[in-house]
Amino acid sequence: MTDTERKGAVLPVAKEPGDTVLDFLRMAMTKEAADAVILPMKVPSGDSYAWILMNDISLLDDAVPIVPTMPVQGAKALRSLTRKGPGNLKVIAVMRPCEIRAAMELSKLGQVHSENLILATYDCPGAVQLQKYVDDPAGGDERFSGMLKKGNPDDSAKSVCHYCENFSIFDSDIHFGYLGLSEKEVLLVPGSGKGTEFLEELGLDLKKDLSSWEKGIEEIRADRVKTRKNSFEETEIQLRDIDGLLSVFANCIGCHNCQSACPICYCRLCYFDSETAEQDPDALITAAEKRGGISLPVDRIMFHTGRMAHMSLSCVSCGQCSDACPVSIPVADVFSYVADQTQNTFEYIAGLNDGDPLPLRQFRKAELPGVHELVKDADAEVPSHE
């Protein structure tokens, strides 16, 4: 993904990277390069954040662009704004890389229309688990500012953050880079034609060499890759067979919170909540007779495997599902592990292959030979018997 030719701009550094982002947004709004911004703002009770679409520049004072935790996945905010079309106004959204990646997947699924959006990401050190943050917001803030300094998540962060390789990406329209730099500065890097145009319009000088920042990021990434391998090995052992799978999800209470929190699950009504998934009592009694007993409500495990089948190719490993689980099932670790395998199968990385169609929607010629064999078999004349 790295492009050594890429150049960026250096922004005047404010107190924290987040303040620098706000200064940039104020400038963009003042120059009328954008009509509105989407940013997190602290909720009145002070223990969480909400996405606010704001076009009043004074509201920016209370916004927290680089936010310690992830209450609602940002892609869901973008979906709710643009589901019915791109609209006519230009909006800048500043979100974590996993949120923008989810939005890119949703745009391939007709759920987000990004034509008039400027999608901005920043170097993400990780996110504090939602429950931990809600329980102790001040502690959460402190932990997060520590993570920002170190560039790595600590034990308050979501488990997926520890092995996230895409905490800094070039695939959004613009990206704020600051991790792994020896000097205190914030770089502004365009990731798309739209982003470059936008920054040039603002009169920014895109000449800054990015190599020292890229090197710093690569070092952090190397650690994450190692952790990722270890985590997947552990998950693999847990999921070794059907009993392993059953035991991971054994205490699932069927609340479907993981699905509601998932940015990719875009169905209006989940198949598993629909009438079709409701079963005939006789069939269930028969199944119980055969196996000696069945667990009710039915399809608790099927719900998870079904969801994997439906969304794992687009899973961005944002970890929202684990945060939403009231019974501490490591949903995100399991899904991340499965997604890694399904996406590898199709040489696809959710949210990063901007121009590529979703793997199940395209038919590659290289996939043909196998199919041809099948077709040949099916073509073999069936003898007719009257």
Place this chain on the structure above:
Amino acid sequence: MKDFEMRESGQDKKLRAKVGVYVCECGPNIAGKVDLDKILADLSELDDYQDVELVVKKYGFLCSGPGKEFLEEEIKSNGFTHLVVGACSPRDHDSTFMSICEKTDLNPYLYRIINIREHCTWVIDDKEKATEKAFSYIRGGIARVLRQSELFEKPLDINPDVLVIGGGISGMEAALSLSGEDRRVFLVEKTDRLGGVSIDLSGLLPGQGEVVKKKMESVTEDKNIRLFLNTRVETVIGFLGNFEIELVSKENAETTEIMAGAIVVATGSELFEPANSDNYSYSESDEVYTSISIEKMFSGEGEAKLRSGMKPSSVALIHCVGREEKNYCSGICCSYMMKLAGFFKNQSPDIQVTEFYRDLCLPQKDDQERYNEAEADGVTFIRIKDISTKGTDVSFEKMNGEKGEQSFDMVVLAPAMEPSADTEELADLLTVPLDESGFFQEVHKMTNPVGTSTDGVFIVGTAHGPKGVSDSMQFARASAGQILTRLIPGEKLIPEVKVTEILEAYCTGCGNCLDVCVYGAIYSDDSRGISVVNEAVCRGCGNCFGSCPSGALRTKHFTNTQLYREVDEALR
């Protein structure tokens, strides 16, 4: 047809369902391999459990004349609400039993055939096991049929007119076969003349030029054929019986909108460019010709001469030019290269003619004779596995590995036929897939080579793949035959009944279904942000049904509920 609204889905308990279950003995095929009486007895006991009234019977051959009459009488006298037939593969007799239902008050979609022959008796030797499996299948079938819904045919008005794209020999043949008092043909040709490649190729085939010219005259004179020269097809929307087409003139960009019931694609092919292969290098001044240019020389001047005006004393005829690159045999070149050899021999009997070929392809009935004549005339045939030319110098490697080099006065190349340049664009427009070689893909090589996956769009001539004039004309007539029997003026068309519907409340417009629909039957309604099915185009293949994560799509007669209940019961 009687109104069955109370019985829909078999879920209405006020009217108790009455299911007829008829098991066909199929002579010894079924009766000899299972304990039929046990199956019948076990099935009879299912009525309480299913909360239905069951009538269970067996019969020798239900597909026989008396069998059909028996079944019809049973349905009528018992007043069945549903019918299950345990018999053979639906490929054999599904339609037979559906027609019997149609003769009664029973909607044919409230009937189900259960294949206990291919799936049970023919594949299980153990009688007890076969009996058990056949029983389970039929039990599943009863559960399924009770959840089936009545479906009704919706006849559509049709337009019998036809659009033919391409004015070559096959396009003209199709147009002439189709045009008539009650059927107009719109013949669209991209160039400024009719005849296509067949005109260029007329020199070699005695009489062909006359045939082509006659066709051109007939087309021009036919008042039921409307000819559009210098015109291309801009848009196509619709389906068999109802296509809306926009044509654009290349001269003045004027558009014409026409309506047609079917489309015949006769866009022909082009010749492989030898210069695109590393093996053949020559410049304009070299005495190197392609099959078409040498034909023009023969038909124009009556003889083949070198640029010096001299007749050549040696000529190399190189077959299979581009065959390696294209990976298919064009099938007609061997035949005309041998004819060409005859022409050269006629012109100067002492000429040394050498034919280089990879494989000889002699499919036409007089090809062998032509080959024998060429051999008798002293033509040298060299089978090669590799060849290259530089001007008129030929280097080759024979099958046994022996290498050779030879210089000739003249070299004639027989390039492969390849898809026309516009093929891909047109395929997109018509939502017809292309095959591996880039030609239009037929429905089935043997059983329906002129049909395509888009019902109502037919491919003829070399748009389908390399072929000669005679085959091209046969294809054209075959497509005309299909159109004449299916689009009868004044009659209505009955589209597929078992189509897919979208439950709008569930759909969120992700477009998965749109991408996997091979018939172009689904479109996106952007204002509502959902997908919509055009039922007249849908063929009920179920691709979309499988691609929809939320179950917003439902293929009629194959709903999840129907399938699940059948499986549940079969495995019970």
